[in-house]
Amino acid sequence: MDTREILEQLQKEQITLDQADHLLRRQPYEELGYAKLDMHRKVRSGCAEVIFCQGKADDHLLSIFSHLYEADGEVFGTRANEHQYALIREKFPQVSYDDKSHIIKIEKEDKTHIGSIAVCTAGTADIPVAEEAAQTAEYFGSHVERIYDVGVSGIHRLFSQLDLIQSANCVIAVAGMEGALASVLGGLVDKPVIAVPTSVGYGACMEGLSALLTMMTSCANGIAVVNIDNGYGAGYIANQINHLAK
Amino acid sequence: MDTREILEQLQKEQITLDQADHLLRRQPYEELGYAKLDMHRKVRSGCAEVIFCQGKADDHLLSIFSHLYEADGEVFGTRANEHQYALIREKFPQVSYDDKSHIIKIEKEDKTHIGSIAVCTAGTADIPVAEEAAQTAEYFGSHVERIYDVGVSGIHRLFSQLDLIQSANCVIAVAGMEGALASVLGGLVDKPVIAVPTSVGYGACMEGLSALLTMMTSCANGIAVVNIDNGYGAGYIANQINHLAK
Amino acid sequence: MDTREILEQLQKEQITLDQADHLLRRQPYEELGYAKLDMHRKVRSGCAEVIFCQGKADDHLLSIFSHLYEADGEVFGTRANEHQYALIREKFPQVSYDDKSHIIKIEKEDKTHIGSIAVCTAGTADIPVAEEAAQTAEYFGSHVERIYDVGVSGIHRLFSQLDLIQSANCVIAVAGMEGALASVLGGLVDKPVIAVPTSVGYGACMEGLSALLTMMTSCANGIAVVNIDNGYGAGYIANQINHLAK
Amino acid sequence: MDTREILEQLQKEQITLDQADHLLRRQPYEELGYAKLDMHRKVRSGCAEVIFCQGKADDHLLSIFSHLYEADGEVFGTRANEHQYALIREKFPQVSYDDKSHIIKIEKEDKTHIGSIAVCTAGTADIPVAEEAAQTAEYFGSHVERIYDVGVSGIHRLFSQLDLIQSANCVIAVAGMEGALASVLGGLVDKPVIAVPTSVGYGACMEGLSALLTMMTSCANGIAVVNIDNGYGAGYIANQINHLAK
Amino acid sequence: MDTREILEQLQKEQITLDQADHLLRRQPYEELGYAKLDMHRKVRSGCAEVIFCQGKADDHLLSIFSHLYEADGEVFGTRANEHQYALIREKFPQVSYDDKSHIIKIEKEDKTHIGSIAVCTAGTADIPVAEEAAQTAEYFGSHVERIYDVGVSGIHRLFSQLDLIQSANCVIAVAGMEGALASVLGGLVDKPVIAVPTSVGYGACMEGLSALLTMMTSCANGIAVVNIDNGYGAGYIANQINHLAK
Amino acid sequence: MDTREILEQLQKEQITLDQADHLLRRQPYEELGYAKLDMHRKVRSGCAEVIFCQGKADDHLLSIFSHLYEADGEVFGTRANEHQYALIREKFPQVSYDDKSHIIKIEKEDKTHIGSIAVCTAGTADIPVAEEAAQTAEYFGSHVERIYDVGVSGIHRLFSQLDLIQSANCVIAVAGMEGALASVLGGLVDKPVIAVPTSVGYGACMEGLSALLTMMTSCANGIAVVNIDNGYGAGYIANQINHLAK
């Protein structure tokens, strides 16, 4: 119901003044005191609210998890640790946890996964971030192809997978160190490349900042960048793009 | 013709050994000595090569412009100045130049512009970058809505345009200073947001670096970032996304 | 007594030369060898000296705590840990400790809390810093409203609290990640906004530096910034402002 | 008129449905195409919109100036240059320009200036920024005391002015180089100190970044910081604080 | 003559005490007051002293040029401008100047150029730096192959030149923007790659710093990096490597 | 067999169409799912693939180690820890581990070590990085001279070893803190100097970044730089250079 409809109903006395007031003012979130759960994010953005578990207090995490589960029948949490998994499993034995991506979730069965997103990594150390991206996109309904360890130090490995990559609607390039993978992919595909710098490396890698700058300044076209190690963010926007393609 | 087809034709003696060798090795670019024009980029990436005019020597620019015009019948150049415009106009009187976006181009008539991209700016000083983005997307065939001067210091201006923004397939958020516009948009739309930090501002803005960091670390979902002032890059990837949506 | 009064009393022989000399030279601090307690800060700045507990040696902390308690009958310490709480509780059983804000204190009863300060956070992870700010302002006599988890990724949560925020004399905006909350608040209220960047986030957040830069370069008016995670500093200056309003 | 009042009037048929709809949706800004002038900022924040002249195109500047003048009968612009002054003077001969602060304005006569703000500078090179702060605060109705060239290399100059400084409701500390003035002032007054780092200095001053960091990390209480060279921002928030004091 | 030989000659009275003292102490440089020309650098390092022209005063430059010409019969200067060329040409009409690399020189005829160094650039804007590298290596006696405009946005251009690159003793990779060319080359050749970041690009390129970091953190082996835009330094060390190969 | 040879053999029917297709397409790496081992790197670059052990999962490390051992009969791993050593020793009792350089390896006997590389350190704390460099070069067949603790604070120690250093084909300069050793060496030898900044030092050393910048901006010629603490990278390229010298 939009603003004009509410006004019309009020005029026609189909709703009371209090009801109209309430409808125009209602807070589409659940107030927990320490948090305001965004219960109609799904309506607004197409994807339900996700829990960033890292640093959450035990009682807060459990309470938020429960509220979201009640609302949607499924929950998705990122950056969870073993302790948090144990905590939630006590109340929700059906929860699953992946110690590579650190994703904890209860997921509805028989989801359809449409289209295709290619998730590529430069090395094996980038896989945890890549898995966060891949599993996020899968949770929101995308089909994902994983193409790992195709960094530019042995570029023939990348070329052997090019058909698979080029057939995707969106490519996610996950790379640490110098992050050159994003540029090379940008020059080879005609779909958007979402680049994820990782904190893999040492010294002048500066915890992923060098890879971020590399990806940001790429000479290739069709590349946009998310935060260091932000697999979730890449999976989220790639899923949006993939769903546009239908 | 792909590798296997070439091999089959050779086996069937439809082509000679030299022809097969040539086809497998041919350089899909035009060698100018000082440059190697990427003539089949359109095949590979869907968009023809574009000229980054800034810093190009006069003879180089004119020569590259001519080669690309011959190949495609249209040319698109970014970051051109008045002098370069005069130079090219002498030989190509039909060329047009926009002194806001610094785009120089010869464009085919009667192009179709499909879908919708919303290009938003925080302030009026961000418009040159926004225009580079908008005109790039238009050149490659996208329809663009311009929503300028809707920064967060007067957020009601943004809300009044929300319907227009939410109906686009992709949103470009152009902002300098603290760059908060991208985060606010990310929280309000369900489509990908491509954020472009600009060098607008002074002091701690650090030539756009602060806006870049803001956009990169947004708490909202569905945001990816391109280089500071890189309107062209944003327009390019937004066009890719918009064309996926069809 | 100011300089001229001392001189007049000396001239009138109401005080001796030694007394006058002493009054002009007296050191308004308590010398502990390793520290010089600023005993008349309350006179000079309106607020008694506060203990920054972090990193203080046990004997130093206990000694300073005792001296300040003797002088004022109440003590306020920030960034205390559990160990320091146990240490002080042995000697001062009446001490209280809040493990969220890490504030340790003995506070006089029946304090009046005047005016109003609105303490807002972008997320739940910012609450420890927000509580340090809120409790500091309360200790020095301000009334505080807490409005937590109203970040820009779900901006409707903020708008639902706007009346409460706009009625305060001063607003404290506590936010990590991209820190856009400060800008949005700055555009919506007509009172000073004290922005506190927090170290919440990862990667390009750079331990809070990105939020600091965002807040510093805001396009909105009426914003000033304190150090990363410096809840105490924000609470202190907000209390000064709130007391000016009477 | 707030939401409930509009609804009540609609129910009582004092206004029509269209009027109610309009009132709830109306855009409180003037659309210029390239800009959206925030015409009810004064209502929302207590201060009318100000023009940041730097980088504005001639026709845009003149048009914005005119619109604001028509609305309020006075206009205030910062960072204007001689050329812009000449441009505006042609149409508005009554405009005044100060080549130190680079402020251009038409101001109503007989304004009252209440309270007191002390604007202090470390050196003479900081005066342009200090004047931007002082004149901003005066424009919005504050009384200002200027105390210039009282940096810590000759700290007796500062102490001789201490009475004047301590009697203000708010202190603005303007300093480049190492920016220590803010810390010293913070330790000497019991009112809020708004610190403005300036780009004065060379080498490790890094265009004002060093002063910004100094002010941000001050060991003194009651200090908050605005952007480098942002005299306007300091004057604005100091004026807010001063007006709270009544 | 080394230390022991001098001592033996002294003992055998073939030289006097003064002569021995002189030989052990002699200053192998020419004292000009404002400069100390390193006249036996050729003996020590295999290459004569080179003039860094940028910023040198006219009289100093001319005087240094003359001294070096007298000593060696040839002179090599980098980062010279048109004015300096005119200045030197007046006295040395045989001097030549290349306005691309900004190298000024008088060079002996009939030099032999041995081995092979491949100088590659990512784009055309990197050519001035590449030419400084190439001409430096040629001056010191290396054969150079130029392979320009083979950046990763169109990687097929690079592959078509791979034989030429792989046959060199040393590869110089000159690239601005994200600098990925060095990594790609490092993965494709079995000879040392000397990477030269250039200041080509804008925004997050940060005047070449991003390219420097990329090259420094490459995942490929066999890469070492010189300063931003330091074509001379790359040409110098590549020439050393090429001469080792003989 | 290169492309033309394959085509000729196909034409002469010495190979089948499938074989030709396979030969042109074959993937010269071993697919492990989580990794793609580059099995013909030795062919391409002259050195077999090396394992970067740090951060590898136990099962991944063991599996990669086994595959490489099977292929080459020897394996070289860097940045291994005690736990990884124990893990591998269980299956490969002949493995050796050096707790200074953190290198783990199985090496063929009776290797020849040719030429000479001088590995110099500024202090004793730089030795772990220097050993990584030295042992890498030795593994690939170079003779190495170790000259440790010859930093510029006691420069006579360096001069006493100058003959040894000057007789090498390549010099590796390993230094933390201010990293001046590289510049001094660059001025004293006529062979390439590969500089390795180390993270030794505190405060303004910024984890090795200061040493990196020092080495990058050296006033001496013939210096190129690798990443902070990257002994492996320095040893690798020095070995390439040393083998060129033969």
Next chain:
Amino acid sequence: MDTREILEQLQKEQITLDQADHLLRRQPYEELGYAKLDMHRKVRSGCAEVIFCQGKADDHLLSIFSHLYEADGEVFGTRANEHQYALIREKFPQVSYDDKSHIIKIEKEDKTHIGSIAVCTAGTADIPVAEEAAQTAEYFGSHVERIYDVGVSGIHRLFSQLDLIQSANCVIAVAGMEGALASVLGGLVDKPVIAVPTSVGYGACMEGLSALLTMMTSCANGIAVVNIDNGYGAGYIANQINHLAK
């Protein structure tokens, strides 16, 4: 007269109450409105106030110059330009200007220059900064030895001057680029070394920041650092040290 003396004289009625009040309060500076000249800096610090000319308005500069000349009979200004020289020469024809160091001064004749300060530079481009240091120290009464162009790329030039350097009471090391000269000097002399980084260099020199970090993190003892290009600061403190030596 110190505080007690003033009090005693008041008690003994040798001075009046007003006089005592005045003496205790008097402002030892000259108020110019825009500046507060520190007229008793010579008493407090041993050196008269010096004018930092850069950026001073013409009338301010002339007025300050005149006031200081009247007070002391000599004036010393740094960072002056030709225009400022012409301006001052009109009123003070006896003024002298050095276009290398950009120092402008009127100096008393027959000054004694005691002790010895060695001012060393790495290259010829560092001389302007070195001259500012040398002439500052001379103005305040020190004897100075200039040893220029002794950087580490040809370290024998430095060793030939070692006796002269070692005989000074204090050494000033002026160097840009990598700034290694300070470390080398610190290891060779037993007197304090004041290091001055200069902005000489390009790229990773980052306007002198790299040299600053090098000098700050030196492995040698007895080094302290002043700001980039701050020859005046180095000359000032070296003069203090030299005068301590008597």
Next chain:
Amino acid sequence: MDTREILEQLQKEQITLDQADHLLRRQPYEELGYAKLDMHRKVRSGCAEVIFCQGKADDHLLSIFSHLYEADGEVFGTRANEHQYALIREKFPQVSYDDKSHIIKIEKEDKTHIGSIAVCTAGTADIPVAEEAAQTAEYFGSHVERIYDVGVSGIHRLFSQLDLIQSANCVIAVAGMEGALASVLGGLVDKPVIAVPTSVGYGACMEGLSALLTMMTSCANGIAVVNIDNGYGAGYIANQINHLAK
């Protein structure tokens, strides 16, 4: 014996050729393999070599300690920990350890301490660094005055100690956070101020970098800076200055 004396003795046959050769070449350090102890640093620089204990292996530390003890009868080590103290105490029961400054030493008795150095700190958290400075200067023979906790947030504490500070030959200013103490001291004394930034603070303090920049850019004269937390370096150069004063 200098070069000429050696030559004269050889000529007069007072020494043999081998002896002369040896004398001219002898290595004034003790070779330990992993280290080269600088045994005649005392001759060269006036102070014996000191051990930087942090990070040294147990056997290396003990061996170096023993060698230095044998040579000089006393040893001074900085940045030692409890474990290293226990290790050395086993062999040298007379060793003493200060857990505040982390200095370990065996010191000769009845040393004379001449002159005066004032060591000032801004807060109590700066004391460990200050003690390292103070005890270093005392070890090398200087008298030290400790003036702790006199930071600018309560500047009256500093003024009460001014006589003591002004009577020293050299002042050491130790401060973290914003580091303003150095500037204030520089304006109040006429002797050299050696500033030591400390890593005390959080957030924008950036591990001491902000204090370093503050001190480096001070508007006061007579200040030079050493590395963050480098108490040893400050004590060393202050001792050199104090000994010059005699």
